[in-house]
Amino acid sequence: MDIKQQALQCRDAAQQIAQLSTEAKNALLRAMAASLEADAGAILEANAKDMAAAEGNGTTGAMLDRLRLDPSRLAGIADALREVAALPDPVGLVTRRDTRPNGIDIQRVRVPLGVIAMIYEARPNVTADAAALCLKAGNGVILRGGSEAIHSNTAIAASLKRALREAGLPDAALTLVEDLRRETMLELLQLIDIVDLAIPRGGEGLIRFVAEHARVPVIKHYKGVCHLFVDASADPDLALRLLVDGKVSRPSACNSLETLLVHADIAAQFLPRAAQVLSAHKVELRGDPRSAALLSGARPVEEDDYAAEFLDLILAVRVVDSLDEAIAHIRRYGSDHTEVIATRDGANAEQFVQSLRSAVVMVNASSRFSDGGELGLGAEIGISTTRLHAYGPMGLEALTVERFVVRGTGQTRNLP
DSSP, X not given: OOHHHHHHHHHHHHHHHHTOOHHHHHHHHHHHHHHHHHTHHHHHHXXXXXXXXXXXXXOOHHHHHHHOOOHHHHHHHHHHHHHHHHSOOOTTOEEEEEEOTTSOEEEEEEEEOOEEXXXXXXXXXXXXXXXXXXXXXXXXXXXXXXXXXXXXXXXXXXXXXXXXXXXXXXXXXXXXXXXXXXXXXXXXXXXXXXOOEEEEESOHHHHHHHHHHOSSOBOOOOOOOEEEEEOTTOOHHHHHHXXXXXXXXXXXXXXXXXXXXXXXXHHHHXXXXXXXXXXXXXXXXXXXXXXXXXXXXXXXXXXXXXXXOOOSSEEEEEEESSHHHHHHHHHHHOOSSEEEXXXXXXXXXXXXXXXXXXXXXXXXXXXXXXXXXXXTSOSOOEEEOSOSSOOEEEOSGGGEEEEEEEEOSXXXXXXX
C-alpha cells in the first residue's frame, strides 16, 4: 500500500474517531496504556536492537539518550497515556457565544483538525505520546519515525493498534509509516487534501527539510537556544539554582539553558560561584573576555556558540552592561523558544517579558518548566516557535481548531 492510500485510510478512520464520546476516547487511551505494559518485554527487546545499531553506528550523547527505553521510561510512557485520558476534552468546547440582533445564535466550537502527520527522529516515546494526544483530540495520526528507532516504533505502534482493534475501531487511525525512504516522506508532505497538519520533532536539519518541502501546514521548532539573564538586582542563590537546574538536569532537552547573560554589576560576585558549581557537574564554559576573566577554566567563546543548541554540558557566557543589552543579545541569537530572567526588580521583569517575543518567557523560574506537562497541558506533542494557530508548548487544545456553528429560525440576509 502506498503512502497516499495509507493516508486516505487514516482520514476515513479519523472521521470515526472524531465522533467518539469523551468516555470512549478515555477508555481507549487507558486500554492503550495497559497494552504497552503487557507488551513491555517485546518493546524493550525491540529497543535493544535499535540501541545496539545506534551504538554501532557511532551515535552518542543526546540522540542516544532520546532513543533509550528502560522499564522506568516505558512505565512513564504508559502513565502519560493515562494522564492524557484524565485531561479535559477540548472537542465540542464552546469558546464564544453570541446572539445577533436578528436572533441567530452564533457559537465558536472546537473540533478536531483531521489528520496529523508526525515526523520525528530517535524518540520512540513520541509514537505513544502523539497517538494519545491526536486520538484524544479526535484526530487520526500518521507517524513517520526515524530509521534509528524503527524496531521500537513498530513494537509500540503494534501494541497501540491492538487496543484500537479491540475497541472495535479502525487501526488505520494510527498509521505507522514503515517505508522510510525520503521519497515517501516527501509524498506525504504533498498530500494537501488529506493531511491537515505536519509536526516535525527532531534536529534542526529535519525540521528545515520538512518546512522547505511541505505543501501542508507545518509547525516549526528549529532549535531551543534558551537564555538565562541574571539581572543586577537578582538574588544570587536563586539565580544559581535556576542556572544549575536549567543546564544540568537534562542537557539534551530543548528547554535546557544554552547561554548565560550576567549583568556587569553582579558578574564578579556571581560568575566565580557559578563556575565552581558548574565545574562540579562537568559543564564546559565558553566565555567572552569579560566573563572568562571571572570563570576558572573557561575557553574563549566564538560567535557561533551564542546561536548554538549544544544539547550537552556546554554553556556560552557573556557579561552585559544593561537589561537592554541582554534583550538585544537574545533578539539577535535566540530561537524564540524560552527566555528566563532572574531579578528582584519588577519593572525590569516586566520590560524583559514585554520586549521579547519568545514562545515562553519566565521570571525567576527554571527554563525546564517550558514543557507541556509542566505548564498544565498534559503530554506534549511539540513546541511551536512559529506563529500559526499554536505558539509554544502544544497540548490537546492545539490539536483542534475553532469553527462557527450558527442556529437560526429561518432568518435570511437579503430577503424580506
